[in-house]
Amino acid sequence: MSGKNDTDFEAQTSLETKLRDFFSAPVYTWELPKKRAFLILGMLARWNPESGVLYQDQLIHICGLEIGSEGPNNLRAVKIAITRTLNIKFIGTGNAINRNYAFRDESQKQAMLDLLNETPYSDVFHHLVAEIAQHRRRKW
Numbered sequence: 001m002s003g004k005n006d007t008d009f010e011a012q013t014s015l016e017t018k019l020r021d022f023f024s025a026p027v028y029t030w031e032l033p034k035k036r037a038f039l040i041l042g043m044l045a046r047w048n049p050e051s052g053v054l055y056q057d058q059l060i061h062i063c064g065l066e067i068g069s070e071g072p073n074n075l076r077a078v079k080i081a082i083t084r085t086l087n088i089k090f091i092g093t094g095n096a097i098n099r100n101y102a103f104r105d106e107s108q109k110q111a112m113l114d115l116l117n118e119t120p121y122s123d124v125f126h127h128l129v130a131e132i133a134q135h136r137r138r139k140w
Contacts, residue, residue: 015111018086023115027124035128036078039063041088042125044103045112056092056099064132088112 023030023038030038040063047054060071065078079101082088089104103109115121 015086015088015108016114019111019115022086023121023124027127033078033081035131036063036065036074037082037085038124039128039132040075040078041082041112042116044090044101045109045116049102053100054102055094055097056101057097059101062129064135067132067135 019041023034027035040059043059043062044054056072056075060066060075063075065071065074079090083090088108091102091104092099094100103112116125
């Protein structure tokens with residue numbers, strides 16, 4: 001095995017450890033920014049690029065970032081927090097409604113996908129998506 005492959009494996013393993021540590025507490029104790037970070041990472045990791053581009057407004061709507069405040073500002077804030085906390089970087093191309101995001105590094109996407117495929121985290125992901133849907137049905 002080459003040194004580059006060993007380094008990539010170590011980087012992915014350490015990212016998986018960071019992700020597990022960051023998202024370790026029970027979901028009912030997570031504050032809103034942590035829920036949003038998990039949803040954004042999950043949506044970006046699970047999005048199939050063959051089905052088309054995931055635009056900023058779609059990501060904002062799917063993750064519930066527009067509920068109660070400005071969606072693009074929330075997305076920007078959560079994206080910065082993810083970069084600072086977990087050192088996950090994104091590629092953002094286009095402007096305004098044509099802006100789309102993706103993981104800068106494919107190994108980071110794979111680390112998040114691996115996490116989402118584990119039992120507690122897949123349940124958490126579906127719970128948070130359902131929580132947003134329930135909030136949208138409220139009359140207030």
